[in-house]
Structure formats: structure tokens, C-alpha cells
Amino acid sequence: MSRKKAVKGKGGSRSPKASPSSGRAAKGLAVTASPSSGVVYPSRPSISNSGEFYDISFKVMLVGDSGVGKTCLLVRFKDGAFLAGSFISTVGIDFRNKVMTIDAVKVKLQIWDTAGQERFRSVTHAYYRDANALLLLYDVTNKRSFDNIRAWLTEIHEYAQQDVVVMLLGNKADSSHVRAVKREEGERLAKEFGVPFMETSAKSGLNVELAFTAVAKELKHRTMKEPDEPKFQLQQYVDREMRTLGCCRS
Numbered sequence: 663m664s665r666k667k668a669v670k671g672k673g674g675s676r677s678p679k680a681s682p683s684s685g686r687a688a689k690g691l692a693v694t695a696s697p698s699s700g701v702v703y704p705s706r707p708s709i710s711n712s713g714e715f716y717d718i719s720f721k722v723m724l725v726g727d728s729g730v731g732k733t734c735l736l737v738r739f740k741d742g743a744f745l746a747g748s749f750i751s752t753v754g755i756d757f758r759n760k761v762m763t764i765d766a767v768k769v770k771l772q773i774w775d776t777a778g779q780e781r782f783r784s785v786t787h788a789y790y791r792d793a794n795a796l797l798l799l800y801d802v803t804n805k806r807s808f809d810n811i812r813a814w815l816t817e818i819h820e821y822a823q824q825d826v827v828v829m830l831l832g833n834k835a836d837s838s839h840v841r842a843v844k845r846e847e848g849e850r851l852a853k854e855f856g857v858p859f860m861e862t863s864a865k866s867g868l869n870v871e872l873a874f875t876a877v878a879k880e881l882k883h884r885t886m887k888e889p890d891e892p893k894f895q896l897q898q899y900v901d902r903e904m905r906t907l908g909c910c911r912s
């Protein structure tokens with residue numbers, strides 16, 4: 663992840679107008695195309711900038727106050743590393759691509775890392791409308807970042823698509839000695855707004871993969887759901903995975 667002062671990503675085009683794109687068709691899969699979600703065109707193979715084929719592509723945005731760990735979460739997910747040391751605040755917006763295999767379908771996530779600082783808010787607003795999913799972060803050691811979640815949700819409501827997938831993440835869960843927001847408080851707020859929730863740690867890797875996988879599953883199901891297939895239940899999936907893995911999946 664480039665942390666330098668640039669509005670540039672490593673993954674290719676950075677036009678906010680680029681719509682969810684298509685990829686190589688998954689063999690034998692029924693496809694329903696929707697203009698606002700990842701669309702599959704069976705005859706058109708696509709290849710990501712990293713050289714990987716994919717079937718469907720979605721845009722995911724990381725949002726939340728400055729310092730909550732958005733960049734670190736993305737770096738952990740993409741590179742499996744933690745950016746320790748001094749904090750370099752993101753300037754503008756940046757993105758990285760990752761192709762995941764979800765139920766035998768190659769799902770490309772184009773993940774936009776936004777700047778949490780107030781002065782970049784207008785830049786972020788321009789990107790909301792094309793996002794298929796938003797990961798909204800607060801820092802469990804910073805009460806203010808949690809209190810600001812309501813304002814972030816209002817902003818999301820104002821600028822994002824109506825059917826955008828939103829997930830609330832309480833990051834820095836490794837810092838139990840300086841915790842300022844209880845897990846139950848996060849759960850309560852998420853319930854109030856009807857969004858799925860989990861705690862994560864970019865430092866330890868706790869639930870990082872799970873957060874992105876859950877979002878990718880939800881988006882994939884919305885696009886490729888068979889008529890008789892039940893609706894994917896994101897929070898239930900997350901709860902089940904956390905139980906199975908003793909709540910501490912990395």
C-alpha cells in the first residue's frame with residue numbers, strides 16, 4: 663500500500679465512475695446481472711492487474727475517522743503484514759485489488775482506502791455512489807471514533823447507494839489494556855442500525871480475512887443467487903465462523 667502523498671492506487675484505473683465489472687464466467691453457474699452489483703458476462707474473460715482471472719468484481723470502501731486503522735486493515739488483508747511504527751495519515755484515496763475464491767467463483771474486490779481526515783471528506787463523497795460495500799471502522803481504544811459512527815452512517819445514507827452492504831468493525835481489538843469501547847457497545851449500535859458487526863485487529867490479524875470474505879460472500883450471493891437458494895445471512899455467517907474458529911480467526 664502506497665502511504666505516500668498521492669491519490670494513486672497500485673491497481674489501475676482510479677476513476678470514481680468505473681462501474682462494477684465483469685469477468686470470466688464461472689462454469690455452470692446461473693447468472694443474474696444487476697446494474698448496481700457485480701455483473702457477469704459469460705463470454706468476456708477478465709484479468710486483474712495482478713494477472714489473476716476473476717468472474718465478478720465489486721468495489722469496497724473503507725471509511726471511518728482518521729487513525730482507526732483503515733490502511734493497516736487493508737495492508738493486513740492484502741499483504742498479511744502490519745504497518746507498525748509511526749502513523750502516516752492517508753491523503754486523498756488509494757486502492758488495492760484482491761481476488762478471492764468464494765464458492766468456486768473468483769470474486770475481485772477493488773478496495774478503496776479513504777482518508778479519514780475531515781479535509782478530504784469531499785473527495786470521499788465522490789466515491790460513495792459506486793461502492794458496493796462499505797467497511798465502517800472505529801477504534802476500540804478511541805471513544806470519539808465510536809461516537810462519530812452515527813455521523814458516518816448519516817453520511818453513508820446520504821451519498822451511497824441504497825442497497826450498499828455496510829459492516830461495522832471495531833478495530834484494534836488487540837489493545838485490551840487501553841480499550842475504551844466495549845464489544846457489547848459495538849454490538850448494540852450495529853443492531854440499532856441493522857448492520858453486521860465484528861471486532862478486528864490489523865495488528866494480530868483477528869477477523870480481518872473474515873470481514874472481507876463475509877462481504878464478498880454477500881455481494882456474490884446477491885449477484886448469482888439461484889431462485890430457490892435462501893438469502894445469505896451475513897451476520898449469521900460471521901457469528902458461525904467466529905464460533906467455529908473460537909472467535910479469533912486471523
Ligand SMILES: Nc1nc2c(ncn2[C@@H]2O[C@H](COP(=O)(O)OP(=O)(O)OP(=O)(O)O)[C@@H](O)[C@H]2O)c(=O)[nH]1
Pocket residue numbers: 726727728729730731732733734735745746747748749750751752753776777778779833834835836837862863864865866
Ligand atoms: N494496536 C493496533 N494498532 C493499530 C491497528 N490498526 C492500526 N493501528 C495503528 O493505528 C495507527 C493508524 O492506522 P492507519 O491504518 O494508518 O489509520 P487510518 O484509519 O488509515 O487513518 P487515515 O489514513 O488518517 O484515515 C497506526 O499507528 C497503526 O499502526 C490495530 O489493529 N491494532
Ligand SMILES: [Mg+2]
Pocket residue numbers: 732733734750751752775776777778
Ligand atoms: Mg489511512
